[in-house]
Amino acid sequence: MPQLYLQDSAPFKSGQKFYWGSLYGSAQALALIEFSKAQDQVVLIIADNISHFDQIVKSLQFYNDGLDILTFDNWEVLAFDHFSPHPDITSSRLSTLAKLPSLTKGIVITTLESLSQHLCPLEFSQKYSFSLQIGDVIDTHSFAEKLLRIGYNRVTTVMEHGEFSVKGSLIDLYPMGAKSPYRLDLFDQEIDSIRTFDTSTQRSVDVTNALSLLPAREFATDAESLNIFKQNYLSAFNRTNDFIYTEVTESRLPGGIEFYSSLFFTHTNTLFDYLADNTIIAHYQGFSDLADTTFAEIHDRHQQASQNLDRPPLPLQQVFLSKEQLFNQIKQRQQLVIGTSKLEEKPGQLNFASKLLPPLNIDAQAKHPLAKFLNFNKKFRGKILIVCESEGRQSVLTDLLNNHDLAPINVDHWH
Known part of the structure; x- marks a missing residue:
C-alpha cells in the first residue's frame, strides 16, 4: 500500500470532501486504520447496512494495532416494531456512549x-452510572430497587447483560458494557469480595476490587423520568388511555418501548452531539441514494405503525432526524468518501494501488485443487497472506501446500 495520508498534507477544512478511489475489499479497512493513526481526531464510519457494518468491524479489528475502535450498533429491529433490541446490543451502545x-x-x-436516532442526553450515563468496590456498605433491598430503576431485570439466574439476582448474601449482576458478570459476597451489609463468574457454569472465576455499572436501558424509569414521560406523552397524544401509557405507568416496559424513549427526557441528543466537532465522517459511494432508501423505509414503517390506533407511534421527528437535518450535520464536518472506482487525478482525490484478486478458491473435487492458487503464486511478485477460519483449516491447507513444495510460515499477526 502507498502512503495513505502524508503528514505534511494540508488538513481538512470544515466542509471539505476528500475522495478515495480504487479501494477493494479489506484494503478499505487497512486504509482507514492507517489514515486514522495519522489524525489527532476521531473518524466516524457510516456503514451501508448491518451486514456491511459487521464486515467493516471485523476488517478493522484484523488490521488494528492499538487504535481505539468503538461500535455504535444498529438495534437490529425494524423501525417502530414491537420488539426491543437484544440486551447485548443495548450494552454495546451504552458502553460506547459513555466513552x-x-x-x-x-x-x-x-x-x-x-x-x-434521537438518543439519551449527554449527561444520562453519568447521572445513572455508579461504581462499587470492596468495603462499600449496601442495603440489598435498596440496591435492588436502584437497579430496577435504571432498567435492570431481576431474575433467578443471571445469564445476560442487564440482569441481576439476590440470593441471601450473594448478589449476581451483569453490568451493561461489561465482558463478564460479577458476584458480590456480602458480610452483613459490607461488600466482602467481588468476583467474575461464568454464566454457563455459574462458577466464580477471577477476583477484582471494583466494578462500574451503566444503566441497563437507554432511558431510566425512576420517579423523575416517569413523571417526564407522562407529561410528554400527554403533550404528544393528548390522551392517557393508550397501551404504551398504561404499561409504562404500571411499571411494565413492552417490546418496542425504545421508539418512545425520547418521552423519558426533557431533551435529547444525537450521536453528532457525542462526537467532537472536528470528527471526520467517512462514508461510501452512493451515500445519497442510501439515505433516500433508508428514510423512505423509515417513513413507510411509520405510516404502517400509525394504523394501530391503540399504540400510535411518536411523530417521526421525535424519533429520527430528518434527511435534511442529517445532511446539514454531515456538511458541517470534514468528509471522506470511499469507493472502488478509479478517480480523476486532481487535488482532493486519491487512488490506491489495490486490486481485486482473481478467483483463488480451492476446488476439493478437482484433479488439482490448488491449480488457481499455484498459477497466481507463480506470477505474483510479493508476499501472500492466507487467513484461515480455524487451526484445522490451517493444518489442511498447510499439508496441501507442502505437497506442492511450498512451505508456508505460520504467523500470529498480519504484520
Whole structure:
C-alpha cells in the first residue's frame, strides 16, 4: 500500500470532501486504520447496512494495532416494531456512549439509521452510572430497587447483560458494557469480595476490587423520568388511555418501548452531539441514494405503525432526524468518501494501488485443487497472506501446500 495520508498534507477544512478511489475489499479497512493513526481526531464510519457494518468491524479489528475502535450498533429491529433490541446490543451502545465524550482519537462505526436516532442526553450515563468496590456498605433491598430503576431485570439466574439476582448474601449482576458478570459476597451489609463468574457454569472465576455499572436501558424509569414521560406523552397524544401509557405507568416496559424513549427526557441528543466537532465522517459511494432508501423505509414503517390506533407511534421527528437535518450535520464536518472506482487525478482525490484478486478458491473435487492458487503464486511478485477460519483449516491447507513444495510460515499477526 502507498502512503495513505502524508503528514505534511494540508488538513481538512470544515466542509471539505476528500475522495478515495480504487479501494477493494479489506484494503478499505487497512486504509482507514492507517489514515486514522495519522489524525489527532476521531473518524466516524457510516456503514451501508448491518451486514456491511459487521464486515467493516471485523476488517478493522484484523488490521488494528492499538487504535481505539468503538461500535455504535444498529438495534437490529425494524423501525417502530414491537420488539426491543437484544440486551447485548443495548450494552454495546451504552458502553460506547459513555466513552465517546472523552474520545479524542480513534474510529467509531455506525449505520445511517443509528446515526439518525434521537438518543439519551449527554449527561444520562453519568447521572445513572455508579461504581462499587470492596468495603462499600449496601442495603440489598435498596440496591435492588436502584437497579430496577435504571432498567435492570431481576431474575433467578443471571445469564445476560442487564440482569441481576439476590440470593441471601450473594448478589449476581451483569453490568451493561461489561465482558463478564460479577458476584458480590456480602458480610452483613459490607461488600466482602467481588468476583467474575461464568454464566454457563455459574462458577466464580477471577477476583477484582471494583466494578462500574451503566444503566441497563437507554432511558431510566425512576420517579423523575416517569413523571417526564407522562407529561410528554400527554403533550404528544393528548390522551392517557393508550397501551404504551398504561404499561409504562404500571411499571411494565413492552417490546418496542425504545421508539418512545425520547418521552423519558426533557431533551435529547444525537450521536453528532457525542462526537467532537472536528470528527471526520467517512462514508461510501452512493451515500445519497442510501439515505433516500433508508428514510423512505423509515417513513413507510411509520405510516404502517400509525394504523394501530391503540399504540400510535411518536411523530417521526421525535424519533429520527430528518434527511435534511442529517445532511446539514454531515456538511458541517470534514468528509471522506470511499469507493472502488478509479478517480480523476486532481487535488482532493486519491487512488490506491489495490486490486481485486482473481478467483483463488480451492476446488476439493478437482484433479488439482490448488491449480488457481499455484498459477497466481507463480506470477505474483510479493508476499501472500492466507487467513484461515480455524487451526484445522490451517493444518489442511498447510499439508496441501507442502505437497506442492511450498512451505508456508505460520504467523500470529498480519504484520
